[in-house]
Amino acid sequence: MAPVSAQIITIAGTIICVGLIALVFFGESLAPYGPQQMVGEILLPPSSEYLMGTDMLGRDVFSRIISGTKWSVSVSFIAVSMSMLIGTYLGAFSGYFGRSLDRILMVGMDAVYIFPSFVLAVLIAAVMGPGIGTSSLAVTIVMIPTFYRVIRSITLTIKESGFIEAERAIGASGRYIIANHIAPFYLSSLFVLISLGAAQAILITSGLGFLGLGIPPPNPEWGTDLAAGRMYIMDGMWWLTVFPGLLIFLAVLGFNLLSEGLDAVLNPQIRRL
Amino acid sequence: MALLRIQDLTTYFFMKQGTVKAVDGVDLHLNSGRVLGVAGESGSGKSTMAYSVMRLIRPPGRIVKGEILLEGRDILRLSDEQIRKDIRWQRISLIFQGAMNALNPLITVGNQIAEPIIVHEGLDKRDALEKASSLLGSVGIGPARVNNYPFELSGGMKQRIMIAMAMACNPEIIIADEPTTALDVIVAAGIMNLIKDLQTKTGLSMILITHDLSVIAQTCHDVAIMYAGKVVESGEVLSIFDSPAHPYTIELINAFPSIKGAKRELKAIKGSPPDLIDPPSGCRFHPRCRFAKEICNRKDPEFREVGTNHFAACHLL
Amino acid sequence: MVGDVATEEQIQAIRHDLGFDRPLYIQYLSYMYDLLHLNFGTSLNSRLPVIREISAAFPTTIELTIVGLIFGVAIGLPLGVLAALNREKMIDHFLRAFSLGCYSFPIYVTGILLQLAVSVRLGMLPVAGRIASTADIPKITGLYVLDSLLTLNFAVMFDALAHLVLPGMTMGIYLLPMISRISRAGMIEALTEDYIVTARAKGLAESTVVYRHALRNALLPTITVIGMNFAGLLGGSMLTETVFSLPGLGRLMYRAISSRDFSMIQGIVVVYTLIVVAVNTIIDIGYRFLDPRVKY
Numbered sequence: 101m102a103p104v105s106a107q108i109i110t111i112a113g114t115i116i117c118v119g120l121i122a123l124v125f126f127g128e129s130l131a132p133y134g135p136q137q138m139v140g141e142i143l144l145p146p147s148s149e150y151l152m153g154t155d156m157l158g159r160d161v162f163s164r165i166i167s168g169t170k171w172s173v174s175v176s177f178i179a180v181s182m183s184m185l186i187g188t189y190l191g192a193f194s195g196y197f198g199r200s201l202d203r204i205l206m207v208g209m210d211a212v213y214i215f216p217s218f219v220l221a222v223l224i225a226a227v228m229g230p231g232i233g234t235s236s237l238a239v240t241i242v243m244i245p246t247f248y249r250v251i252r253s254i255t256l257t258i259k260e261s262g263f264i265e266a267e268r269a270i271g272a273s274g275r276y277i278i279a280n281h282i283a284p285f286y287l288s289s290l291f292v293l294i295s296l297g298a299a300q301a302i303l304i305t306s307g308l309g310f311l312g313l314g315i316p317p318p319n320p321e322w323g324t325d326l327a328a329g330r331m332y333i334m335d336g337m338w339w340l341t342v343f344p345g346l347l348i349f350l351a352v353l354g355f356n357l358l359s360e361g362l363d364a365v366l367n368p369q370i371r372r373l
Numbered sequence: 374m375a376l377l378r379i380q381d382l383t384t385y386f387f388m389k390q391g392t393v394k395a396v397d398g399v400d401l402h403l404n405s406g407r408v409l410g411v412a413g414e415s416g417s418g419k420s421t422m423a424y425s426v427m428r429l430i431r432p433p434g435r436i437v438k439g440e441i442l443l444e445g446r447d448i449l450r451l452s453d454e455q456i457r458k459d460i461r462w463q464r465i466s467l468i469f470q471g472a473m474n475a476l477n478p479l480i481t482v483g484n485q486i487a488e489p490i491i492v493h494e495g496l497d498k499r500d501a502l503e504k505a506s507s508l509l510g511s512v513g514i515g516p517a518r519v520n521n522y523p524f525e526l527s528g529g530m531k532q533r534i535m536i537a538m539a540m541a542c543n544p545e546i547i548i549a550d551e552p553t554t555a556l557d558v559i560v561a562a563g564i565m566n567l568i569k570d571l572q573t574k575t576g577l578s579m580i581l582i583t584h585d586l587s588v589i590a591q592t593c594h595d596v597a598i599m600y601a602g603k604v605v606e607s608g609e610v611l612s613i614f615d616s617p618a619h620p621y622t623i624e625l626i627n628a629f630p631s632i633k634g635a636k637r638e639l640k641a642i643k644g645s646p647p648d649l650i651d652p653p654s655g656c657r658f659h660p661r662c663r664f665a666k667e668i669c670n671r672k673d674p675e676f677r678e679v680g681t682n683h684f685a686a687c688h689l690l
Numbered sequence: 691m692v693g694d695v696a697t698e699e700q701i702q703a704i705r706h707d708l709g710f711d712r713p714l715y716i717q718y719l720s721y722m723y724d725l726l727h728l729n730f731g732t733s734l735n736s737r738l739p740v741i742r743e744i745s746a747a748f749p750t751t752i753e754l755t756i757v758g759l760i761f762g763v764a765i766g767l768p769l770g771v772l773a774a775l776n777r778e779k780m781i782d783h784f785l786r787a788f789s790l791g792c793y794s795f796p797i798y799v800t801g802i803l804l805q806l807a808v809s810v811r812l813g814m815l816p817v818a819g820r821i822a823s824t825a826d827i828p829k830i831t832g833l834y835v836l837d838s839l840l841t842l843n844f845a846v847m848f849d850a851l852a853h854l855v856l857p858g859m860t861m862g863i864y865l866l867p868m869i870s871r872i873s874r875a876g877m878i879e880a881l882t883e884d885y886i887v888t889a890r891a892k893g894l895a896e897s898t899v900v901y902r903h904a905l906r907n908a909l910l911p912t913i914t915v916i917g918m919n920f921a922g923l924l925g926g927s928m929l930t931e932t933v934f935s936l937p938g939l940g941r942l943m944y945r946a947i948s949s950r951d952f953s954m955i956q957g958i959v960v961v962y963t964l965i966v967v968a969v970n971t972i973i974d975i976g977y978r979f980l981d982p983r984v985k986y
Contacts, residue, residue, distance in 0.1 A: 214921060214966070215921065216921040216922055216923075216924045216925035216962070217922070218922075218925035218926070218928065218929070219924065219925045219928060219943065219962070222928070222943075222944070222947055223947060223955070225947075226947035226948065226950070226955075299794070303796050306796060307796060307798065307929060310796075310798050310929070310932075311932065311944060312948075313948075326798070326799070330802065330933075333802065333806050333810055334810060334817070336810060336811075338806050338810075341802050341803075341806070342803065342806065345795075345796075345799035345802060345803060348796055348799060349794055349795050349796070349799060352794040352795075352796070353790070353791065353794035356790055356793060356794050357790070360790065427891055429887060429890060429891055456893075457893045457894075458893065460893075461890075461891060461893030462891065462892045462893045463893065466891070466892075467888075467891045469884065469887070469888060469891075471884065474883065474884035474885065475885055475887070475888045476888065477885040477888075477889070477903050477906075477907075478885075478907075478981075478982075478983060479906050479907060479980070479981065479982065480902075480903075480906075488889075488892060488894060489892040489893060492892075492894055492895075492898075493893060522982045522983070524982070524983050538892075
C-alpha cells in the first residue's frame with residue numbers, strides 16, 4: 101500500500117477536483133446571482149452580501165467566479181481528452197509499426213515539444229482569433245507531444261516482450277495486439293498524464309484569457325476577469341484580481357495533487373526518491 | 374594484549390520486512406602487527422562487522438550491543454565528534470570493496486588522498502598533495518597521477534589508490550574489505566603482494582575480509598570464519614587449515630579446488646545461506662551440516678577453546 | 691494590409707513592394723539571405739526594421755531572465771538540498787508541499803499578487819516598468835544594471851535593481867519547483883553512492899561530505915534540467931513582462947501576435963530559437979568544466 105502521505109495527497113486532490121467538476125455542472129445554479137447580472141454598485145469590496153465584492157460593471161464577483169469554473173475547467177477537459185486520444189493513438193502506432201511513420205512523427209512532435217508551449221498556444225490563438233474553439237485547439241496541440249512520447253515509449257518497451265511475439269505468431273494483427281495486449285500498460289501513466297495535462301490546460305486557458313486571446317467577455321472566464329481587474333489594483337481594489345487568481349491556483353493545485361498522488365499510488369518504486 | 378578486541382558485537386538492521394540480524398554476538402581480537410583474516414560467504418556479516426568498527430552503520434541499521442576495545446578503550450562509547458576526529462582514518466582506516474564506486478568521480482585522486490591528511494594532520498593543501506604523491510609512489514603508481522580523475526584509471530590502479538589513501542594518516546589498523554574481489558586474478562595477485570609488503574614493512578595490524586581462503590592462507594596470521602552473523606571458528610591460520618574443527622570450515626576448505634593432487638569434482642556446500650531475519654534455531658549451520666544432530670537444532674553452541682589459541686562453536690567437539 | 695476595401699492596382703502595388711510577384715524560388719533564396727544577415731524585414735506595426743525593435747527589447751528580457759534564474763536557484767537549490775537531507779521527515783514534506791504550491795500558481799497571478807502585496811499595500815517596491823526616469827542612463831550594453839554599474843552611477847543602478855526585484859521573484863517562483871525537485875532527487879541519489887561512505891570513513895566533517903562530495907554530483911542533473919526547460923522561461927517572460935510592463939521580447943511578441951505583425955513574429959521566433967540554442971550550448975560547455983568524465 102502506498103505511504104500515508106501519498107494517500108492524503110490523492111484524497112485532497114480528488115476532493116478539489118470533484119468539487120470543481122461539481123461547480124462546472126451546478127455552478128450557475130448555486131451562484132446567488134447570474135454572471136452577467138448587474139446587481140449593485142460598481143467596485144464594492146467584499147461584504148456579507150457580495151462575498152467577493154462587485155466588479156467594474158456592478159456584477160457579483162463571487163457568482164462570476166463560480167460560473168466561470170465551467171469555462172476554464174471544461175475547455176481543459178475537452179482539450180486534454182482530445183490530446184490524449186490523438187497522442188495515444190499516434191504514439192501507439194508510431195511505437196509499434198515504426199519506420200518512416202515513426203520518424204516523421206517524432207520530428208514533428210519534437211518540434212512542437214521543444215517550442216515554449218505557452219508561446220505556441222498564443223501563436224495559435226492569434227492566428228485563429230480569440231474564442232473557445234481556439235483555446236481548446238491551442239491547448240490540445242500543445243499537449244499532444246507529451247502523450248505521444250510517453251505512449252510511444254511504453255509501446256516500444258512492451259513490444260519486445262515474449263507474449264507479444266506469441267500473439268504475432270498466432271497471427272494477430274497489429275491493431276488487435278495494441279488494443280488488447282499493450283494498451284493495459286498505458287493505463288497507469290495515462291491517469292497521471294491526464295491530471296497533469298488538466299492542470300497545464302487550465303494554466304494555458306486562463307493564460308490565454310489573461311492576454312485577451314481566450315474566451316471572450318462578457319463570459320466569466322477567470323483569466324479574462326483577472327486581466328480586466330488589473331487596472332484597478334493601483335487604487336487598492338484587490339478583490340477583482342485576487343479571487344480569480346486564487347481559483348485558478350486552487351484548480352491547478354487540485355489537479356497537481358491528484359497527479360502526484362496517483363503517481364505515488366500507481367507507480368510504486370523500489371526506492372522512492 | 375590485543376590491539377583491537379571486539380566483544381559480543383551485535384548489529385541489526387531494522388527493516389519493514391523484519392529485523393536483519395547481520396552481526397549477532399561476534400567476538401574477535403586483533404593482535405598488534407598481525408593480519409587477521411575474516412572469511413565467510415556473502416551475507417555472513419563480514420562487511421557489516423567492519424563498518425561497525427568504524428561506526429559507519431546508519432539507520433535502519435544500529436549497533437545494538439557489544440564493545441569494541443581499542444587498546445582497552447571502548448570506542449563504541451565515544452561521541453560522534455571523537456570518532457570522527459580521533460579514530461577514523463587516523464587510527465583505523467578502511468579499504469573498500471569495489472574501488473570503482475568508492476572514489477568520487479568528480480575529484481582528482483590526489484585531492485581525495487590529501488583530504489584526510491589536511492583534516493587530520495593539519496597540513497596545507499600543497500604539502501598534503503606532495504604527501505599524496507609519494508604515497509602513490511609507495512603503492513607502485515607514478516606520482517604524476519595525483520591529478521588524474523578516477524575514470525582515467527584502471528581497476529587495479531584504483532584499488533592501489535584506495536590502499537594509498539588508507540595509509541595516508543599512518544593508521545595502526547587497516548581493515549581491507551574484499552580488496553581483490555572485483556579484480557582479475559593477475560591484478561589481484563599484485564594487489565595482495567602489495568598489501569603483504571606494506572604490512573610487513575610498516576608493521577601495521579590488519580583485518581583482511583575475504584571469501585577467498587587461498588588469500589587467507591597466503592597472507593594472514595590468524596583467521597576467523599564467519600557464518601550467518603556469527604563467528605564459528607577462529608585461531609591461527611596453520612591450525613585452522615591443518616585441523617579445521619567446525620563442519621562449515623571443513624566444507625569451505627574442501628570447496629576450494631587445489632592445483633596439487635588428483636583432479637576431483639568441485640564440492641559445493643549444499644543448501645544456501647540462511648535468511649538473517651529468521652535464522653535457523655540453535656546452530657545456524659545445522660540445516661546444511663552433514664553431521665547435524667538433534668541438539669544442533671535446539672541449542673546455540675558455545676564458542677569454546679578446542680586447541681591452543683583455537684576456538685570453535687560446535688556441539689560435536 | 692491595405693485594408694478591406696482596395697483597388698486592384700493598390701493590391702498589385704503592395705505585391706510588388708513586398709516582392710510577392712517574383713518567382714517562388716527567388717523569394718525563398720532572398721528570404722534565406724536576409725535571414726542570415728539578420729534582416730527580418732520591416733515591422734508591419736511600426737514600419738521600423740524588425741531587427742532594431744528586437745535589439746531594443748532584447749536587454750530587458752536578458753536582465754529579467756538572469757535575475758529570475760538567480761532567484762530561482764538561490765531559493766530552489768537550498769530548498770532541494772534541505773529536503774534531501776531530511777528525507778521523509780516533516781520538513782521534507784513541508785518543502786515539497788511549498789514547491790507544489792509555487793508550481794500551481796500561474797506566473798501572472800504570482801506577479802499580480804506580488805504587485806498588490808508589496809507595491810500597492812506596502813509601497814516598498816515599484817509596481818512596473820524598468821526604471822523611474824530614462825533621463826540619464828548610459829547606453830553601453832542596454833542592460834541598465836550593468837551600464838550604470840560600469841559608469842559608477844549607483845543611484846540609477848539601485849533604481850534599476852529595485853524595478854527588477856518583483857519581476858525577478860515572479861520568475862524565480864515559477865522556476866523554483868523544478869529546480870528544487872531535481873536538486874532534491876540529485877542529492878538523494880548522490881548520498882546513496884559508495885564514495886559518500888568513503889568520505890565519512892575518512893573522518894571528514896558531515897558538512898564537507900554533503901557539500902563537497904554530494905552536492906557537486908547533484909549539480910550536474912540540475913544544470914541539465916535548467917537548460918532543457920529554458921524554453922519555458924521564455925514563455926514565462928511573455929506573461930511577466932506584460933504584468934510588469936517591461937519592454938522586453940515577450941511583450942513585443944505579444945503585441946506582434948495581437949496585430950498580426952508577421953515579420954515581427956518570425957523575427958522573434960528565430961531569436962527565441964537562437965537563445966535556446968545558445969543557452970543549451972553554454973550549459974554543454976559548462977558541463978564539461980563540472981564533470982571531467984565528459985569528453986570533447
